[in-house]
Amino acid sequence: MSEEKKLFKVTIDNITVEVEPGTTILNAARQIGGEVTPPAMCYYSKLKNSGGKCRTCLVEVAAGSTADPRPMPKLVASCRTTVMDGMIVKNITSERVLDARAGVVEFLLLNHPLDCPICDQAGECHLQDLSYEHGKEGTRYEFNRRTFKKHDLGEYIQLHMTRCILCYRCVFVADQLTNKRAHGILDRGDHAEIATYIEKSLDNDFIGNVIDVCPVGALTDKTFRFKNRVWFTKPVDAHRDCSKCCGEVQLWMRGDEVFRVTARKDEWGEVKDSTKGGPGWICNECRFEKKDAKDWTIEGPTQVSRHSVISQGHYVNVVKPKETLPDVMGGRGPKLLMNIHNVSEVNSPEIELSKIAGPAHSDDFKNSLDNGK
Amino acid sequence: MGVKLLLEKAHVEGIRSYEVYRREGGYRAVEKALKTMSPDAVTEEVKKSGLRGRGGAGFPSGMKWSFLAKPEGVPRHLVCNADESEPGTFKDRYLMEFLPHLLIEGLIVSSFALGSNATYIYIRGEYAWIPDILEQAIAEAKANGWLGKNILGSGFDCEIYVQRGAGAYICGEETALIESLEGKRGNPRIKPPFPAVKGVWDRPTVVNNVETLAAVVPIINMGGEEYAKIGVGRSTGTKLISACGNINKPGVYEIDMTISVEEFIYSDEYCGGIKNGKRLKACIPGGSSVPILPANLLLKTAKGETRYMNYESLSDGGFATGSMMGSGGFIVLDEDQCIVKNTYTLARFYRHESCGQCSPCREGTGWMEKILKNIDMGKGKMSDIDLLWDIQRKIEGNTICPLGDAAAWPVAAAIRHFRDEFEWHVKNPQECLTRNYGLANYADPLVIPA
Numbered sequence: 001m002s003e004e005k006k007l008f009k010v011t012i013d014n015i016t017v018e019v020e021p022g023t024t025i026l027n028a029a030r031q032i033g034g035e036v037t038p039p040a041m042c043y044y045s046k047l048k049n050s051g052g053k054c055r056t057c058l059v060e061v062a063a064g065s066t067a068d069p070r071p072m073p074k075l076v077a078s079c080r081t082t083v084m085d086g087m088i089v090k091n092i093t094s095e096r097v098l099d100a101r102a103g104v105v106e107f108l109l110l111n112h113p114l115d116c117p118i119c120d121q122a123g124e125c126h127l128q129d130l131s132y133e134h135g136k137e138g139t140r141y142e143f144n145r146r147t148f149k150k151h152d153l154g155e156y157i158q159l160h161m162t163r164c165i166l167c168y169r170c171v172f173v174a175d176q177l178t179n180k181r182a183h184g185i186l187d188r189g190d191h192a193e194i195a196t197y198i199e200k201s202l203d204n205d206f207i208g209n210v211i212d213v214c215p216v217g218a219l220t221d222k223t224f225r226f227k228n229r230v231w232f233t234k235p236v237d238a239h240r241d242c243s244k245c246c247g248e249v250q251l252w253m254r255g256d257e258v259f260r261v262t263a264r265k266d267e268w269g270e271v272k273d274s275t276k277g278g279p280g281w282i283c284n285e286c287r288f289e290k291k292d293a294k295d296w297t298i299e300g301p302t303q304v305s306r307h308s309v310i311s312q313g314h315y316v317n318v319v320k321p322k323e324t325l326p327d328v329m330g331g332r333g334p335k336l337l338m339n340i341h342n343v344s345e346v347n348s349p350e351i352e353l354s355k356i357a358g359p360a361h362s363d364d365f366k367n368s369l370d371n372g373k
Numbered sequence: 374m375g376v377k378l379l380l381e382k383a384h385v386e387g388i389r390s391y392e393v394y395r396r397e398g399g400y401r402a403v404e405k406a407l408k409t410m411s412p413d414a415v416t417e418e419v420k421k422s423g424l425r426g427r428g429g430a431g432f433p434s435g436m437k438w439s440f441l442a443k444p445e446g447v448p449r450h451l452v453c454n455a456d457e458s459e460p461g462t463f464k465d466r467y468l469m470e471f472l473p474h475l476l477i478e479g480l481i482v483s484s485f486a487l488g489s490n491a492t493y494i495y496i497r498g499e500y501a502w503i504p505d506i507l508e509q510a511i512a513e514a515k516a517n518g519w520l521g522k523n524i525l526g527s528g529f530d531c532e533i534y535v536q537r538g539a540g541a542y543i544c545g546e547e548t549a550l551i552e553s554l555e556g557k558r559g560n561p562r563i564k565p566p567f568p569a570v571k572g573v574w575d576r577p578t579v580v581n582n583v584e585t586l587a588a589v590v591p592i593i594n595m596g597g598e599e600y601a602k603i604g605v606g607r608s609t610g611t612k613l614i615s616a617c618g619n620i621n622k623p624g625v626y627e628i629d630m631t632i633s634v635e636e637f638i639y640s641d642e643y644c645g646g647i648k649n650g651k652r653l654k655a656c657i658p659g660g661s662s663v664p665i666l667p668a669n670l671l672l673k674t675a676k677g678e679t680r681y682m683n684y685e686s687l688s689d690g691g692f693a694t695g696s697m698m699g700s701g702g703f704i705v706l707d708e709d710q711c712i713v714k715n716t717y718t719l720a721r722f723y724r725h726e727s728c729g730q731c732s733p734c735r736e737g738t739g740w741m742e743k744i745l746k747n748i749d750m751g752k753g754k755m756s757d758i759d760l761l762w763d764i765q766r767k768i769e770g771n772t773i774c775p776l777g778d779a780a781a782w783p784v785a786a787a788i789r790h791f792r793d794e795f796e797w798h799v800k801n802p803q804e805c806l807t808r809n810y811g812l813a814n815y816a817d818p819l820v821i822p823a
Contacts, residue, residue: 052563053731055771074770080563103767107736140760143743166729185558185729188541190739192729 008085012036012059013093013328025078025089026057030268034324036091037268039101039130041108041215042167043079046271046279050172051079054165055104056130060097063088075100093328098134105135111146111190112216113162121217123230123309126269127165148193153183154202156222156288157211161193164218170194170210177281178204194218205244208287212263212271223288224260228252231309233259238296245283246274250302251293258291267305267321375642376603376629378591378611379584383471389506391513394474400519402593406482407527410593415486419589421597423609427464428454428545428582429660429700430775431684440569441487442577450573451489452554452580453480455496455503456538456545460661460722461702464613465583467625469496469503472587473510477533479586481519482593484531487579492533495550498540507535542726546774547580549728560730561774582700584613604630608683612698618656618705621645630683634658635672637682638705651707654812655791658687659699661719662779664786665712666696692786708812712794713805716787717745723780734777737768741784748795751802758795762788 007018012029013036019028027045029037038059043051051057057079061072066086075097078089091097109131116122148161166185171194174181183202186195210219233252240247252260263282264272274280290296301317304310311318326332387393394400406415420435441449453476457465469476476494484492496504511533514520522530536554538544544553548562551573572578588610592600601609608630617623620638622645628637637643638653647653653668672680675694680686684698706715724738741764747753765781765788772778788795798805 052773055731055733058771077563077773100767100771103763104732104771107732107740107767110736110740141740143740165732166735168730187729188543189724189727189729190735192735 006085008083008087010083010085010087010089012089013091013324014330015324015327019083021082021085023083025059025061025076025081025083025087026051028083029078029089029091032324033267033322036324036328038078038091039126039134040079040268041126041130041165042169044169044172044213044270045268046281047169047172047213048176050167050169052077054108054167056101056108056134058097058100058104060090060094061087062090062094101134102136105131106139106141108165109135109139110141111162112165113145113147115163118226119163119217120220120225120230121163121214124269125217126215146190151195152222153219154207156208156284157202158220158222158225159194160218160220161195162218163216164194165216166192166194167215169213169215170219173210173213174202174204174207177206177209178202205283205285206281208284209263209271209281211287212265212281215269221260221288223291224252228254228259231312234313234315235302235304235310237264237299237302239299240286240290240296242283242286245286246276246278246280247282247286248274248276248280249282249286249296251296251298253293256293258293258296261287261290264302375627375632376611377627378600378603379468379472379475379587379613380625380627383467389471389473389510391474391510391517394472395517399474400478400514402478402590403481403485403519404525406485406593407525407529412486412488415482415593418592418597419486422592422600423597423607424585424588424592424600425608425684426582427584427588427612427701429459429662429697431698434581434585437569437581438483438487438579440567441579442570443488444577448490448576449488450576450578451480451484451487451492452547452550452573452578453492453494453583453586454545454547454550454580455494455500455583456542456550457583457700458497458499458542458545458726459700459702460719461617461657461704462615462660462700463617464615464625464701466500466503467615468583468587468613469500469507473506474514475587475590476507476583477510477514477519479589480533481514481524481531483579483581483586483589484533485527485529489579490530490532492531493554493573494533494535495544495554496535496537497544498538504535504537511535541728542722543728543774543776546776549774550580551578560728561776563773584701605681605683606685608685608698612682612701614682614701614703616644616703616705618703619648619651619707619710620705621648628682630681632682633672634680634682634687637703644703644705647705647707649707651709652812653705654708654710655706655712657696657702657704657706657783659697660702661704661722662782663697663699664692664695664782665706665715665790666786667790670694670790692782693789696786709809711749711809712787712791713745713749713798716784717742717749719783720745720780723776727776727780728774731773731777733768734772734780737764737777738780740764741780745784748798749805751798751805753795753799753802755796755799758788758792758799 008021010028015032017032038057040057041054058075059078063069065084151159153159185192211221233254235250235252238251249261250264251258263280266272272280303317303319305321306318382388382397416438424434425431541559543549544559546561549559553559568578611627611629615625626643639646655667656671657665674680674689687698689695720742724742727734727738729735744757765784768777769781794810797810
């Protein structure tokens with residue numbers, strides 16, 4: 001099979017990309033990056049069978065393929081739909097998609113407590129990002145939200161079911177990474193919950209990864225709970241020799257203190273592949289028990305997206321995210337709704353602040369307005 | 374009067390037993406198919422008959438059978454969907470309870486056509502007494518050589534197994550049914566791949582409704598072309614309708630799809646008119662998930678033509694002024710029924726039965742139920758009606774399986790046709806608790822009983 005593989009051309013929001021057959025629309029869009037990538041709350045590329053559930057990644061297929069250019073009647077889940085040659089996909093250029101996505105965000109937030117101020121996930125929460133980017137202001141929901149008691153899943157992990165959006169990622173982790181799954185979904189519908197049978201503790205070595213895959217603050221690290229906000233800590237890449245896992249981690253530090261250890265994440269919030277091959281899942285020992293900088297070889301600061309809240313504390317190694325909007329809009333840049341420098345009268349050229357003796361007073365501006373017009 | 378193909382022998386004494394069924398001409402279709410026809414010829418007959426799936430969607434069955442992937446060396450399966458959980462639909466129960474051998478016969482012929490050596494009947498948990506009836510029928514059929522190894526010397530082996538569900542509406546969705554049959558949580562799978570390629574244990578599978586599979590028997594006996602002559606247009610053959618609600622004679626009726634809705638409701642042969650001489654207000658013609666229709670749109674289409682009991686006529690006008698044949702659960706509401714309460718009851722059902730896998734259905738069904746409950750209790754707001762409309766619009770078509778649509782359509786149709794009743798509930802919060810809105814302008818003045 002050394003012959004050259006035929007690549008499929010797929011156009012997403014006016015940007016064409018060539019991908020291998022069998023790629024999903026979402027992964028094709030991730031190759032382009034930027035705004036044209038649909039958000040994904042339940043899909044996780046490292047977990048088999050994940051995806052298709054949250055419906056945030058819905059896109060419109062305007063043409064199925066070159067051979068059969070009919071559009072698909074329904075919006076499709078981009079994470080589970082594979083591309084065809086000549087497929088034309090509309091994501092942010094489709095009103096239908098934006099409307100449906102706003103609806104999905106509203107549905108996801110219906111029973112979410114929005115307790116971000118006391119939630120450890122705040123700052124790196126996918127649901128927060130999603131609702132900022134795609135949600136609407138305010139809620140139309142006027143009923144009691146469903147609530148659950150907090151559960152301890154073993155000695156390191158706490159389950160706060162109230163925040164859960166039932167993405168099933170942790171179930172897949174338990175299914176695929178650990179040898180005996182002791183937790184799953186009980187009940188159905190809006191009363192479904194993640195649960196362990198009779199509070200059975202999860203003691204597998206890799207179960208800590210459920211914290212990394214949880215898109216919200218439903219599964220949190222008990223060794224880090226309420227210790228710090230993520231944006232006050234600085235992530236650095238580090239490694240150690242571990243007999244169980246790849247040992248490649250991110251340390252979340254403040255000064256010399258290691259507050260938290262997680263697996264390394266890529267720009268989509270998913271666990272990166274390790275340099276030794278395979279996804280870089282880490283073991284419980286690395287995650288929970290090595291909270292001393294002496295345990296680790298520190299490689300340097302992690303690259304953090306400029307848009308991330310973690311970069312706000314003048315963090316070094318900030319990367320500029322790829323901007324795709326001009327491509328989507330056929331070369332035009334996004335139009336500003338209002339350029340504050342044009343409409344503001346504070347900076348009227350008639351007033352030269354340097355010429356005013358002493359601090360400027362509101363009277364200085366008032367006079368100029370009255371005199372000038 | 375009408376042609377009866379399925380229920381013809383339903384009233385013969387002891388038809389449930391093998392001896393009587395065989396004496397009445399049973400298992401002739403198996404003999405004919407296995408001795409004189411090839412599997413492809415059976416499929417061809419079903420295609421010719423124009424038989425459409427009786428479970429709700431109305432997809433042509435012969436076509437579905439021909440989509441079945443047939444890779445070399447991989448076993449194929451036929452699954453009979455007996456998880457009939459749609460509120461208002463009880464035709465399959467009747468068929469399985471009184472004519473179990475008809476279903477078994479249909480299953481043997483269909484298994485032969487599809488090459489399924491292990492065929493499953495997935496039956497809903499609430500039908501607790503029916504698996505015993507079916508298992509007895511299977512044992513009788515096996516004892517008489519209709520099942521097992523080398524049936525009738527044709528070299529075809531077939532076994533039928535009965536699997537009970539645990540009582541979930543969602544397990545009537547074919548991929549959820551397959552998951553449940555495999556012993557997993559009954560969550561619908563994401564399609565593609567379709568069951569015809571990867572079904573039970575990742576093998577090619579056909580999932581058909583009980584009535585569809587039973588209808589294969591008359592098709593083989595009389596020939597596909599002959600069967601296609603019954604009925605009208607693309608609605609061929611006969612259809613079982615389970616009529617219930619405010620009618621004089623609720624029950625399961627076999628119709629040949631040429632009678633009008635008016636005749637079906639008012640003639641003594643079928644429903645026998647509205648109970649207690651009341652007037653007809655509305656009707657859900659195809660099981661709880663299809664849109665409800667007010668009386669004037671039920672009897673006549675928007676164009677003023679008579680509406681008939683068949684797939685095309687019932688869906689005439691799209692969802693704006695029409696409905697669907699669905700699974701044949703015909704629910705009649707008289708002038709004393711409250712549409713808001715009815716919609717709330719349905720919304721409560723769908724909220725309870727949503728599997729909770731995808732977010733629009735999981736959260737949306739619960740939200741709609743709460744709003745409808747408020748309106749029903751006289752605590753609603755005018756803006757709630759528009760909100761309901763918006764919620765159903767955002768659920769419909771955005772979910773993994775059709776349960777989201779099924780939950781959205783009844784709410785949409787109720788608001789579309791009965792908006793004034795919703796508004797009356799909001800404006801008269803006290804009065805709506807003590808009396809019903811009544812008929813308003815929905816009832817067809819033509820049909821006031823004398």
